[in-house]
Amino acid sequence: MMTETILKVKNLNFAYKKNIILKNINVHFQENQLYSIYGPSGSGKSTLLYLLGGLIKDKNKNIIKKDNLKVGFLFQTHNLIKELSIYENIKISQLIKNEDDDEKIYELLKEMGIYHIKNNYPDQISGGEAQRVSFIRTLIADTKIILCDEPTASLDTKNKEIIYNIISQYKKNKLIIIATHDENVKKYSDKTFNLIDGNLEEGG
Numbered sequence: 001m002m003t004e005t006i007l008k009v010k011n012l013n014f015a016y017k018k019n020i021i022l023k024n025i026n027v028h029f030q031e032n033q034l035y036s037i038y039g040p041s042g043s044g045k046s047t048l049l050y051l052l053g054g055l056i057k058d059k060n061k062n063i064i065k066k067d068n069l070k071v072g073f074l075f076q077t078h079n080l081i082k083e084l085s086i087y088e089n090i091k092i093s094q095l096i097k098n099e100d101d102d103e104k105i106y107e108l109l110k111e112m113g114i115y116h117i118k119n120n121y122p123d124q125i126s127g128g129e130a131q132r133v134s135f136i137r138t139l140i141a142d143t144k145i146i147l148c149d150e151p152t153a154s155l156d157t158k159n160k161e162i163i164y165n166i167i168s169q170y171k172k173n174k175l176i177i178i179a180t181h182d183e184n185v186k187k188y189s190d191k192t193f194n195l196i197d198g199n200l201e202e203g204g
């Protein structure tokens with residue numbers, strides 16, 4: 001499969017005040033690939049994702065995105081709108097894109113085993129269900145780059161496998177980067193990195 005670098009990191013350093021988090025990171029991320037980033041708690045995995053996605057400003061322009069591609073996020077905090085039903089929370093992602101395809105939404109809800117909660121509100125569903133709703137929203141938004149921060153933290157083994165299988169299907173024509181502690185993600189990854197002492201090292 002053709003792969004092309006669509007996200008490039010060049011000599012990236014980052015510190016919170018005097019707390020140095022990232023030291024001269026250099027990496028090329030390619031399309032059609034799923035990358036996982038491991039590292040001890042507090043090593044800077046989330047910080048790196050925030051920088052890649054532009055949530056933290058990259059002042060020195062060390063992060064280069066091809067054609068200014070849009071980035072989608074899947075984070076631990078679900079950010080569901082509490083006044084909207086689960087179906088409506090997903091639907092707005094579609095409407096923002098000028099798309100209207102309920103079948104696609106229902107299909108994903110069924111695939112994730114949460115079709116029955118589509119008319120519930122966010123405070124009427126479990127953490128693991130909320131995580132799956134967020135995941136569907138991210139897929140519906142259909143950005144070229146998807147950054148996931150511990151995307152399956154509150155899921156049981158069966159649902160983790162379901163999500164990772166779907167993520168692997170969706171990596172076609174996309175770039176997916178997952179920061180996680182979950183060893184199971186390795187088998188779905190094209191490449192694995194370890195973030196240790198501010199250095200991003202390749203390897204499993």
Ligand SMILES: Nc1ncnc2c1ncn2[C@@H]1O[C@H](COP(=O)(O)OP(=O)(O)OP(=O)(O)O)[C@@H](O)[C@H]1O
Binds near residue numbers: 016040
């Ligand atoms: N806004 C902030 N201001 C100052 N320090 C921060 C801020 N956010 C995170 N940190 C610190 O930066 C370090 C890296 O945090 P980060 O959340 O990126 O780590 P992580 O590898 O994602 O951790 P975990 O695996 O526990 O989620 C930690 O020491 C954290 O306390």
